[in-house]
Amino acid sequence: MEKKQYGVQVYEVNPLSSAEIACKTLMSTYKPEELPPANVWHYHQGVFLYGMLKVWEVTKNQEYFQYIKSYFDLLIDKNGNFLFARDELDSIQAGILLFPLYEETQDRRYLIAAKKLRHLFFSINKTREGGFWHKDKYPYQMWLDGLFMAGPFALMYDKHFQESDFIEQVLYQEKLMRKNMKNEDTGLFYHAWDETKTMPWANKETGCSPEFWGRSVGWYGTALIDILDLLPVTHPSRNELITELQQLIKSLVSFQDKQTGLWYQIVNKGNLHDNWLESSCSSLFIYTISRAIEKNYVEEEYLLNINKAYQGLLENMTETTDGKWNLKGICIGTSAGDYDYYVNRPTSKNDLHGVGAFVLASMALEKIMK
Numbered sequence: 001m002e003k004k005q006y007g008v009q010v011y012e013v014n015p016l017s018s019a020e021i022a023c024k025t026l027m028s029t030y031k032p033e034e035l036p037p038a039n040v041w042h043y044h045q046g047v048f049l050y051g052m053l054k055v056w057e058v059t060k061n062q063e064y065f066q067y068i069k070s071y072f073d074l075l076i077d078k079n080g081n082f083l084f085a086r087d088e089l090d091s092i093q094a095g096i097l098l099f100p101l102y103e104e105t106q107d108r109r110y111l112i113a114a115k116k117l118r119h120l121f122f123s124i125n126k127t128r129e130g131g132f133w134h135k136d137k138y139p140y141q142m143w144l145d146g147l148f149m150a151g152p153f154a155l156m157y158d159k160h161f162q163e164s165d166f167i168e169q170v171l172y173q174e175k176l177m178r179k180n181m182k183n184e185d186t187g188l189f190y191h192a193w194d195e196t197k198t199m200p201w202a203n204k205e206t207g208c209s210p211e212f213w214g215r216s217v218g219w220y221g222t223a224l225i226d227i228l229d230l231l232p233v234t235h236p237s238r239n240e241l242i243t244e245l246q247q248l249i250k251s252l253v254s255f256q257d258k259q260t261g262l263w264y265q266i267v268n269k270g271n272l273h274d275n276w277l278e279s280s281c282s283s284l285f286i287y288t289i290s291r292a293i294e295k296n297y298v299e300e301e302y303l304l305n306i307n308k309a310y311q312g313l314l315e316n317m318t319e320t321t322d323g324k325w326n327l328k329g330i331c332i333g334t335s336a337g338d339y340d341y342y343v344n345r346p347t348s349k350n351d352l353h354g355v356g357a358f359v360l361a362s363m364a365l366e367k368i369m370k
Contacts, residue, residue, distance in 0.1 A: 019362035032071035046094030051359030080112025088135035144216040148223035155230035187251030192336035218284025261308030279317040279329040283357035290364035330354030
């Protein structure tokens, strides 16, 4: 099997070793407090460290756990105080790491911090139907991203503090996205929805943004999987969510690039010359499909799709230059917009959006390969 170099150690190209290379590359590049944006509580770090947590759970290498812990300990004081944006769902996502940190250390600061994040569910603005605004600077808008940013945390919070209302709240937010943002013809979801239908990108009849942006669809699929992990096994909504997940995966594989196995920035428009293959959405789709196979939500035949996709990531989106591993083709942080806006977004190397998604994909695939 092909081998790639990281420092002086040689790893075989397999999902676990690829995930470790990705983690160690960023660990050697950034101290925990330097993860961009530096010294800030942010979902960028949350996504990457969530992936690293999966690596630690398998390897039990304390180097990973201590790196995660250091990021949070630098931001949370001895009384559980920390600074975070109090008007956006994005602030909640990194909170999913607080619960495993508490379970491992029994340090109650982490639960105190989680309680502070909890209050965002009650203070954040809502649409007329009760859908969470994504951020105050995006008034009256729901974004697909929001389900991943807030949903898994809410269900984890319920497990620790028995606030069962959070379960129905999460399920209701997902139903609103399905009602307002799903395109039945493709089975895909629009990135954003504007209740007022006044944004330049908003369809004047539906309020939806015009495109299926890859990473936003990836966040939605990732959220569905993680919510199902946390939803009580007897909950009556499980079958409905599983059916939705099955439909999404069927749609995704129909738009998979036949040559590389990857997915495009605008998922359903791979035929357009200025559209391009994107690594973070491809990674999130691999995560979603791999986890669905693991849980028997979909048939094992989808292994062919994710194996091709993962090989496509390694061949087209990773590179080793001067002994340093890089993941490329990562769309930078992105708002909602029209087709030209999305395809003209810059890409970066080793952006935490992409590396975190790549590590999650690697660990999900590793689990079903055993």
